[in-house]
Amino acid sequence: MEQSVPELMARLDSLESSLSMATTINSEVFYWWCTALMLAIHAGFLAYEMGASRAKNALASGMKNLIAFAFLIPAFYYIGWWIYLAFPTGFSISDGSEAGLPWSEYMGPNLTDNASGIFYAAFTLFAATTASIMSGSVIERIRISGFTILALFLGAVVWVFGASWGWHPDGWLTTEWGLHDVGAAGAVHTVAGFFTLGVLINLGPRIGRFNADGTVNNINGHNMPMSLIGLMLIVMGFFGFLGGCIIYTGDTWMTIYNTPATLSAFAFNTLMGVAGGMIGAYLVTRDPFWMMSGALIGVISSAPALDLYYPGLAFLISFGGGCVMPKLNDILVGKFKIDDAVGAVAVHGFGGVWGLVMAGIFASGYPNVAGPEISFVGQLSSAVVFMVLGFAPGYVLSYILKVVGLLRVTEAAEVAGLDKAEVPASAYPESSVPAAFTNDPTSPTPAE
Amino acid sequence: MNTAPLTSWEGAEAYFTFADKPALLVLFTLVGIGVCVYTIASMAIHENKSYKDM
Numbered sequence: 154m155e156q157s158v159p160e161l162m163a164r165l166d167s168l169e170s171s172l173s174m175a176t177t178i179n180s181e182v183f184y185w186w187c188t189a190l191m192l193a194i195h196a197g198f199l200a201y202e203m204g205a206s207r208a209k210n211a212l213a214s215g216m217k218n219l220i221a222f223a224f225l226i227p228a229f230y231y232i233g234w235w236i237y238l239a240f241p242t243g244f245s246i247s248d249g250s251e252a253g254l255p256w257s258e259y260m261g262p263n264l265t266d267n268a269s270g271i272f273y274a275a276f277t278l279f280a281a282t283t284a285s286i287m288s289g290s291v292i293e294r295i296r297i298s299g300f301t302i303l304a305l306f307l308g309a310v311v312w313v314f315g316a317s318w319g320w321h322p323d324g325w326l327t328t329e330w331g332l333h334d335v336g337a338a339g340a341v342h343t344v345a346g347f348f349t350l351g352v353l354i355n356l357g358p359r360i361g362r363f364n365a366d367g368t369v370n371n372i373n374g375h376n377m378p379m380s381l382i383g384l385m386l387i388v389m390g391f392f393g394f395l396g397g398c399i400i401y402t403g404d405t406w407m408t409i410y411n412t413p414a415t416l417s418a419f420a421f422n423t424l425m426g427v428a429g430g431m432i433g434a435y436l437v438t439r440d441p442f443w444m445m446s447g448a449l450i451g452v453i454s455s456a457p458a459l460d461l462y463y464p465g466l467a468f469l470i471s472f473g474g475g476c477v478m479p480k481l482n483d484i485l486v487g488k489f490k491i492d493d494a495v496g497a498v499a500v501h502g503f504g505g506v507w508g509l510v511m512a513g514i515f516a517s518g519y520p521n522v523a524g525p526e527i528s529f530v531g532q533l534s535s536a537v538v539f540m541v542l543g544f545a546p547g548y549v550l551s552y553i554l555k556v557v558g559l560l561r562v563t564e565a566a567e568v569a570g571l572d573k574a575e576v577p578a579s580a581y582p583e584s585s586v587p588a589a590f591t592n593d594p595t596s597p598t599p600a601e
Numbered sequence: 602m603n604t605a606p607l608t609s610w611e612g613a614e615a616y617f618t619f620a621d622k623p624a625l626l627v628l629f630t631l632v633g634i635g636v637c638v639y640t641i642a643s644m645a646i647h648e649n650k651s652y653k654d655m
Contacts, residue, residue, distance in 0.1 A: 224641075227633055256626035261617035298645035559645060563652045574651050 176403030177267045183401050184271040190393025191278035193386045195222050198285040201383025202292055203580075205374035205442075205495055209570025210293045211580040217288050217297055221304040225281040228309035231255050233280055234273050236313040241323040275397040279316075279341060282394065284308035286345035287547075289495035291352060293359050293372075294567050297575060299559040303550060307348050311546050315340035315539055322411050326538065328524040330531035333516060335408045336398050336456025338508035339535060344543035346502020350491070351547030355555045358492030360567055369486055372494070377442060384445035388427060391452050395419055395459065411522040414460040421464040426455035426471040433475020440479075446500050447475040453504040457512035457532070461519055470511045478504050502543070509536040 156164075199218045206214040232255075239250035252259045252269070259269040284304035291300060319326035320340040326332040334340065361370055374380055399414060400407040408414045430451020435444045454474030455467040462470070482499035485491040491498065513532030520526050554560040566574035606621035607613050619625045 220644075224637060227637060231630060231634055255630045256623050258615035258620060261615060261620065263615040263617070265614045296645070296648055298641055298648055301641050301644065562648075563655070565655045566652050569655060574655060575648060 173403075179403070180401045181267050181271050184275050184397060187393040187397040188271070188274045188278050191275070191282070191390050191397065192393075194278070194282050194390030194394065195285060197383040197386030197388075197390055198288060199383065200386065201380045202289045202495070204376040204379030204381075204383060205289060206292050207372070207570070208375040208581060209572055211375060211572065212576045212578055213297065213571030213574075214292045216576060217292070217295075217300050217304075218285060220297060220301050221284045221288060221308070222281050224301055224305055225284055225308045226277055228305050229277040229280045229313075230260070230273065231309075233309040233313050234260075234276060236310060237276060237317050237321070240314055240317040241321045242325050243318070247323075276316075279337065279394065279397070280308040280312065283312040283341050283345045286342065286497050286501045287349040287352060290349045290493045290497040291356055292494045293571065294561055295356060296559055296562055299551075299554045299561075302554065302559070303348075303352060303547070306546065306550055307345060311348060311542065312340060312344045315344040315542050318542075319535055319539070320409055322409060322523065326531075326535045327410055327521060330534055331521050331525035331527050332509075332531055332535040333410065333461075333512055333519065333521065333527045334457040334509060334535070335410070335414070336395055336452070336459050336508075338453050338456040338505040339539040341505075342453050342456075342501040343505030343509070343536060343539040346498050346500070346505060347540045347543030348547030349493070349543075350498045350502060351544045351549070352551040353491050353493055353498070354548060355551040356560055358490065359494070360564065362492045363490055367490070381441055381445050384442075384448065388445075388448045388452070391449075392423065395423055395452075395456070399460075408460050412460070412520075418460045422455050422459045422462050422467040423452060425464040425468040426451040426459075429468040429471030429473075430454060430475035433472040433477075434479055435475075437476050438479050443479050443496070446496055447479075450474045450478045450500050450504045453501065454508045454511060456505075457508045458516040458527075461512075461516045466515060470508075470515065473511075474504055474507045477507065502540070506536045506540065509533070509539075 195218065199215050202218060203211045203215045235250060235253035235255075238253040239246045241247055251257060254260070259266050260273070263269070284307050287304065287307060288300070316337065318324045319332050319334055320337050321327075324332070332339070359372060362372060363369060396416070396419070398409060399416060399419060400409060406414050406416055427448045428451065430447040430449065431444050432447070434447025434450065438444070451471035451474060454471040455462060459467070478499040479496070481503050482493065482496040485493060485498055493499070509532045510529070512527065513529035516527050517529055518526055525531065551560055562571060562574065572578075572580060604618040605616075606619065607616055619629075
């Protein structure tokens, strides 16, 4: 049956409209499930940090994670999303950023905007992840109130500046220096790791961690299997995190810098990175805790150029990261007396720097859409920016909290256990946990 | 209380409650921030009391 030209045009318009809507819905669905998958990161941090705590501190450690997660969601809504949109050029406010203000017409149900909510959600989970990176390092002696303030500042303000500067198509680190960091190794991991370092310096070590002669005591967590499962959950959640780092346009995938990419590239290099980091950490430690931390190191090591690496190269870069970071943690603990309970400064802080620098070496010369090509100097300089951006506010804010008495629990509370001091619940009410399990240096072991 | 910013779905854009009353949205934001700040303050007070009771 013949159709007239106007009828065919109308039909074409209808098909184009349907295709456009299908693309929009696909995009929403994709980021919806990336966000859901990222929740596994928080389930993982919860299990991992509770397991890494002594039994007397298990619930207080978990409480920190829950509180950080709950508070970060509104905080990122109230200010974080606006900061991301406002500051890609540095400290001056960009046009159009008012769309991210909490009273904007785009910050709620809007039939003409299918993007803001879903990207706000994904970025909120990135923000909560950033705050959780600090969470494990400070267990067993930080006040929950002080931690909450630090987590909010890190997750809703500090890292967002890093993301706006270096994980944004118009970020000045990319447009000026050619930074390439598709998996947010710098904006998330380096910033959070160095923020944590600043906090740890003011917070000080747990009682019993160091002897008077400077030697180090291991303070083992009460449930290593729980920690290992938690770490595996974090790795699983990273597939949501990294999926959220790639832009779905309908007919192609793009990195956050608008360079073309494929989800397949991310799949190749994420998996090879995980394996490389695990094997490297196993080789140098033989420790299952570090082997699983090595999986995170592996992801972070390859993250900046997940879109570009030959998978065999990503494996080796991550293997190198897995070998180096546990040793850096040993130096932080043994030489600098930094009591990082889970090694987050090495894993995330230095792991992020490692990843950025490796991309400067092995992805050098790739063009950017905006700004100069990827270079070693650009990557290294950007890494320094992320380190300073994390460390300085972490140190200053934790110093202020220390001065006003909000940073650290009292000695009596630390010795008795934070669960007893702060939490109206008991982790293991039907069992009597031997002092040997609590690893409390002030309590006698059953043999004594 | 009529919270709807529209009377018809024809041409609707932002349709969330009070979308046409920005002053109220600012108020909700400020109250929300206040709730968070108050809870953190109460957290610190709870901790101080717990430490004192030990």
